[in-house]
Amino acid sequence: MAAEQVFTNGRIYTLDPAGTMAEAIAVRDGRIIGIGSNESIKQFIGPDTLQADLGGKVVIPGCIDSHCHLVMHGIACTRSADLTDSRSIVELLDRLRAHAAKSPNNKWIVGERFDQEIFAEGRWVTREDLDQVSADKPILVARLCYHAIVANSAALLPIKDKLTREQWETGRLTEDDCGLVWSQVPDCTEAELEKAMLHAFNEARNAGITSVHCQIDSMEELTLLRRLRDEGRLPIRVRVQWPYHLMDKLVAEGAKTGSGDDFIRIGSIKIFMDGSMGARTCAMCEPFADDPGNCGDLFRTDKELSEMLIKAQKNGFQAAIHTIGDLAITHGLGGIELAMPEGNEDNILRHRLEHVAQMSPEIVSRMAKLNVLASVQPQFIITDFWTHERVGPVRYKWCYPFKTMLNAGIRFGMGSDCPVERLDTMELLHRAVNRDVRNQDECLTVEETLRGYTNGSAYIGFEEQYKGSLETGKLADFVILSGDPFEVPKEKLGDLKAVDTVLGGKIK
Structure with a gap:
């Protein structure tokens, strides 16, 4: 059988179980039909086969981001002020003013991804600070964690009667209360949503x-996603993570995990x-070291969670459970x-915990015993540089303990939690x-990192039969890198770049 496309003269890390190296890949109908030496792939070359010379470049399987919010990221990039790395409240306000000047017809001024931990003033931005930008036009700024x-x-005036005195005075809201303000921001039009989605996916x-x-947070987003696929304009593959409160929408379609x-x-x-952790609202067994008396917020108990899981299990769904603090992780596992007795023996539905920041020896042991999976975000380790002070030196030893896990x-699996972190595969590796x-x-x-990322x-997405390594029969999804991550000095890993990304055998 002739290939539609062959790629030759590469240094290909297949990341299959044996750690096989290869030189060439043959692709047909979006899947790998042959992988091996340049000589072995010649048998797949026919008169119409396209040939691409990799020129000795390094190839790895396509990276799979196991936790992200790309629609949110796209909207932020196309409609909001970027507050990333603002070093002071003064700089944040200047960015908001510049954004407002460029978009004078916008009814709201929205800024995203500030981190108060790096402000020169050593404090949070406040309502009164934002009033300096505009007293008439509503303004919302979101911390990089979005919590x-x-x-x-x-x-805040339209919802003042729903606020505590502290919330009004500071202008700061956390967790579900954030929705009181976000719900007032005008929704995207379909055209704006499409622009945002394509921006982030590309x-x-x-x-x-x-x-x-x-x-994916609405049927409107899911419908648009399906339209882009049907039109051949979806540049990546998407595994939809869906909010629990909308689960019945999928059930009505006859859909389930997979x-x-x-x-x-x-x-x-x-x-x-x-x-x-950044907003001090993750649920901790003991108070934060830098905020005595505050143990964060536990949204529900293990018993309440189990009732939600049983409903999901009866409808054939895997669950992805957001757990950052050790108390939340404990209740998540519970x-x-x-x-488990209600259709998930030995965790056959592969329920997973997202983030698992603050672990402990007991949690690691219990998680392994229950065969519970995780989605972790290595970029947090450096971005959240203040974690050592937040939890103290003893607990810090059990923050993001990937090697121990x-x-x-x-x-x-591994992901970015974008827009919380950048879409930068080599930064994650670094x-x-x-x-x-x-x-x-x-x-x-x-x-170990590349295997986690692939x-x-x-x-953890039930996709190991056709993704995650470069083997015959799997999807021809791979990345061509600017250098060899196995050979460059480890401190230079973050300097590597994706030269080309191949999806189904097609270069973008």
């Missing part, structure tokens, strides 16, 4: 990401157990265990391998 926002007076592919486990095709599949039902037999100097015991090797993410 906390600050709004100006114009945005950015992901340019970064070397071929598949994502992406939060429903779909090679471009769009239904993935997990998303359930929140707590907030974020809920999974309580629900791996050694315990816990299977995990941070997993190098980490913070205070926790070097948890550094992963290059191979094999691991495929496994």
Whole structure:
């Protein structure tokens, strides 16, 4: 059988179980029909076969981002002020003014991804600060974790009767209360949503990401996603992560985890157990070291979670459970265990915990015993540089303990949580391998990280049979890199780039 396309003269890390190296790949109908030496692939070359010379460049399987919010990211990039790395409140306000000047017809001024931890003023931005930008036009700025926002007076006045005195005075809201302000921001038109979606998906592919486990928050978003697929304009593969409160919408379609095709599949039902470390709203067993008396917020107990899981299990859904603090993780594991007799023995539905920031020896042992999976975000390790002070030196040893989890037999995939972190595959690799100097015991090797980002993410999404490694019969999704991650000095890993991203054998 002749290939439609062959790629030759490469240094190909297949990341199959044996760690096979190859030189060439033959592709037909979007899948690999042959992989091996240049000589062995000649048999697949016919008169109409397209040939691409890789010129000795390194190839790895396509990266699979196991946790992201790309629609949110696209909307932020196309409609909002970018507050990333603002070093002071003054700079944040200047960025908002510049954005407002460029978009004078916008009814709201929205800014996203500030981090108060790096402000020169050493405090949060406030309602009164934002009023300096505009006293009349409503303003909302979101912390990079999106678990906390600050709004100006114009945005808060319509809901003032629903606010506490502190919320009004500071302008700061967290967790579900954020919705009081977000719900006032005008929705995107279909054209704006399409622009946002394509912007984010193309950015992901340019970064070397071929598949994502992406939060889709409405039937309108899902309908648009399907239209882009049908029109042949979807640049990556999407595994839909779906909110629990809309689960019945999928049930009505007859859908469950795994429903779909090679471009769009239904993935997990998303359930929140707590907030974020950055907003001090994640649920902790003991108070934050830098905020005595505050243990964060536990959104539901293990018993309450188990009831939600049983409903999901009866309808054939995997669950993706947001757990950051150790108390939330404990209740998350408890809920999974309580629900196991109702159709999820030995976690056959592969329920997964998202983030698992603050672990402990007991949690690691229990998680491995219950065969519970995880989706982890290595970029957090450096971005959240303040974690050591937030939890203290003793607990910090158990923050993001990837090596310990791996050694315990816990299977995990890797993602960015974009827009919380950048869509930068080599930055993720760099941070997993190098980490913070205070926790070097948890550094992963290059191979362990790449396998987590490919094999691991495929496994936690029930996709290991056709993604995650370069083998005959699997999808021809791979990345051509600017250098060899196994040979460059480890401190230079972040300098590597995706030169080209191939999806189904086609170069973008």
